[in-house]
Amino acid sequence: MRGLFVTGTDTGVGKTLVSAALILWARERGANVGGMKPAESGCARVDARLVPADAELLRRAAGGGDALDLVCPHRLEAPLAPGVAAAREGVEVSLERARRALTALSAAHPDGVVVEGAGGLLVPLDTEFRTVADWISRLGLPALVVARGGLGTINHTALTLEALAARRIPCRGVVLVAKDAEEESAAPANAEAIRRLTGAEVLAIVPPLTAADPFERALSAAQILGRQFAGRKLDPAALFT
Numbered sequence: 001m002r003g004l005f006v007t008g009t010d011t012g013v014g015k016t017l018v019s020a021a022l023i024l025w026a027r028e029r030g031a032n033v034g035g036m037k038p039a040e041s042g043c044a045r046v047d048a049r050l051v052p053a054d055a056e057l058l059r060r061a062a063g064g065g066d067a068l069d070l071v072c073p074h075r076l077e078a079p080l081a082p083g084v085a086a087a088r089e090g091v092e093v094s095l096e097r098a099r100r101a102l103t104a105l106s107a108a109h110p111d112g113v114v115v116e117g118a119g120g121l122l123v124p125l126d127t128e129f130r131t132v133a134d135w136i137s138r139l140g141l142p143a144l145v146v147a148r149g150g151l152g153t154i155n156h157t158a159l160t161l162e163a164l165a166a167r168r169i170p171c172r173g174v175v176l177v178a179k180d181a182e183e184e185s186a187a188p189a190n191a192e193a194i195r196r197l198t199g200a201e202v203l204a205i206v207p208p209l210t211a212a213d214p215f216e217r218a219l220s221a222a223q224i225l226g227r228q229f230a231g232r233k234l235d236p237a238a239l240f241t
Helices: 015-028 054-061 082-088 095-108 132-139 153-166 181-198 214-231
Strands: 003-008 033-036 044-045 049-051 113-117 142-149 171-177 204-208
Touching: 003 015, 003 044, 003 132, 015 142, 015 171, 015 204, 015 214, 033 054, 033 095, 033 204, 049 153, 054 082, 054 214, 095 113, 095 132, 132 153, 142 153, 153 171, 153 181, 171 181, 181 204, 204 214
Parallel strands: 003 113, 003 142, 033 113, 142 171, 171 204
Antiparallel strands: 044 049
16 A cells, blocks of 8 residues: 555644645645545534544545545544543544555555544554554554654654654654744754754645635645655655555
8 A cells, every 4th residue: 555654743733734735735746645544533523423623624635535434434522542532432443444444545546545643653543552653553654754843843853753763664754834933933943953863854844824724724735845845856656655
């Protein structure tokens, strides 16, 4: 299977934004790429069903034609790590169910599937308390790390990259997401520090985005990624392997 597993240094660093932007960027270049979030917690309950906002954004970015049960096979209400939420709610989050969904999505999207994790790399993702890192390893996908642009990101990113390396998980690089002008100003120096400390390349820096609508933000981020990736001669075939 071709694809990329998007993980992060923490919750709220911009994984969903970057995942959706990657899908849009690839599809703009003619690649048939899909999206998946195997387990999403903190889902809103609407008319007795759980709505996974992050997964819905990935689904829309990929064209909107995939069944939601494939894009997000596990949906949880509690705003906790998926493994913790599953234990609280008495439901199962299964790696094998997610693998079957990924296989189906891969058949529909032969150029790759962007798989978004939850929280950071060592968050428990399933009922057996296997972590995001365990899932990446078992699914056999390379990783991309999303991190904040500002203070603290050097340490958090280096620790995440070290954990990936310890598990022999290949990493395609890092994307920094700046939430405000201060983080945007700090991001280039932090990117260089990450490169010097770890050898990993920061492939792009996403500045603060003003659009209120998540899909509009993803469209803007896709254009930003496109410009910065072009400078590195990076195309979908190189990223989704």
